[in-house]
Structure formats: structure tokens, C-alpha cells
Amino acid sequence: MHPDIREILFTREQIAARVRALGEQIAALYPASGRGEPPLLAVGILKGCVPFFADLIRALPLPLEIDFLSLSSYGAGTASSGQVRLGQDLSVPVAGRDVLVVEDIVDSGRTLARLKELLAARGPRSVRVAALLDKPSRRAVPFVPDFVGFTVEDAFVVGCGMDYAGRYRNLPYIGVLRRGVYGG
Ligand code: IMP
Numbered sequence: 001m002h003p004d005i006r007e008i009l010f011t012r013e014q015i016a017a018r019v020r021a022l023g024e025q026i027a028a029l030y031p032a033s034g035r036g037e038p039p040l041l042a043v044g045i046l047k048g049c050v051p052f053f054a055d056l057i058r059a060l061p062l063p064l065e066i067d068f069l070s071l072s073s074y075g076a077g078t079a080s081s082g083q084v085r086l087g088q089d090l091s092v093p094v095a096g097r098d099v100l101v102v103e104d105i106v107d108s109g110r111t112l113a114r115l116k117e118l119l120a121a122r123g124p125r126s127v128r129v130a131a132l133l134d135k136p137s138r139r140a141v142p143f144v145p146d147f148v149g150f151t152v153e154d155a156f157v158v159g160c161g162m163d164y165a166g167r168y169r170n171l172p173y174i175g176v177l178r179r180g181v182y183g184g
Contacts, residue, residue: 009155039064040062040100041065041099043099043100044067047169050161068088094124116143133150133152157176157177164182
């Protein structure tokens with residue numbers, strides 16, 4: 001275990017099993033697209049989505065396309081700024097399409113609530129959200145993800161895409177940082 005990690009919440013094996021189950025659950029919700037219709041568009045929110053996104057799309061037995069966008073996030077802190085700005089935008093239009101947004105974690109809910117508004121204004125057929133982790137006790141705005149890997153208590157977690165000050169995204173498990181590491 002990494003010396004900055006206090007406790008492992010979910011192991012690599014637990015995450016893999018959960019993502020496989022999520023893939024089946026999600027695939028069951030999207031009927032095969034008709035001939036000539038564009039397939040499901042899986043949209044990853046950079047950078048935290050990367051490991052979850054890569055695993056999830058491979059667990060989806062569906063025709064799909066992928067795209068990415070980036071949003072302003074926490075910077076180097078552990079508390080939400082409350083401000084959500086679009087950075088890198090999608091490379092394709094979403095009008096008329098089924099969109100599956102893939103995110104690492106829902107905390108205050110501000111990021112995804114805002115992103116859903118932003119995407120909805122572009123006229124997609126549907127927008128659903130898959131999050132690897134959910135911290136419902138931290139909501140500042142009402143937001144319920146459609147698909148959740150794991151629900152966690154109010155602890156700052158890293159690994160499997162989630163970072164503190166840009167680090168720990170590559171840890172294959174999800175763990176809680178030692179308090180001394182971020183002064184929390
Ligand atoms: P929200 O807008 O407060 O829901 O924040 C969502 C974003 O905050 C996530 O995409 C993460 O980048 C970041 N975040 C929230 N909680 C954590 C955490 O426990 N560890 C790492 N990043 C987090």
C-alpha cells in the first residue's frame with residue numbers, strides 16, 4: 001500500500017467486479033440503436049474518469065462512440081469551489097443522441113448538475129450519468145447519478161482516477177489519504 005494511504009476502501013478486484021455489473025446494468029437500459037442512428041456516446045470527464053471510463057466502456061456490450069470534456073475542478077484543495085466552468089469541449093454535437101456521462105465521483109453535485117444543464121441545452125435524446133463513487137451526504141445541490149459504483153461516507157478518497165493535487169490517480173485501488181498529507 002502507498003505510504004500516504006490510511007485505508008483501502010475498495011480493492012482493484014472489488015472495483016473490477018463492480019464495473020462489470022454496472023456494464024450489464026447500463027447496457028440493459030439502452031436498446032440497440034436502429035440502422036443509421038448514431039450509437040450511444042460515452043462522454044468521459046477528464047481527467048478523473050480515465051481508469052473507470054476505460055474499464056466501463058469495455059464492460060458495455062453495445063455499439064458506442066467515445067468523447068471527452070474537461071471542467072474546472074478542485075485545483076489543489078479538497079473543498080469544492082462552487083464554480084464550474086467548461087474547459088475542453090466535446091468534439092461532436094450531441095443533438096438527438098443518447099449520452100452517457102462518465103465521472104469519477106459525485107461530491108457536492110455541482111459539477112454534474114451544471115454539466116447536465118449544459119448538455120441538455122444542446123438537445124440530446126437522453127443524458128445519463130455513471131459515477132464510480134457517490135458521496136450523497138455531501139450534496140450542496142440536488143443531484144442523483146443514474147448509475148453508481150460505490151457509495152462512500154464523507155472522506156477524501158484517491159486512486160482509480162481520483163487525485164489530490166494531481167497525484168494518486170494511478171493507484172489501482174480506492175483509498176483514504178492520511179490526514180497529514182493534505183492537512184485536513
Ligand atoms: P462536485 O462538483 O462537488 O460534485 O465535485 C466533483 C469533483 O470533485 C470530482 O469530479 C472530483 O474531481 C472532485 N472530488 C470530490 N470529492 C473528491 C474526493 O474525495 N477525492 C478526489 N476528488 C474529489
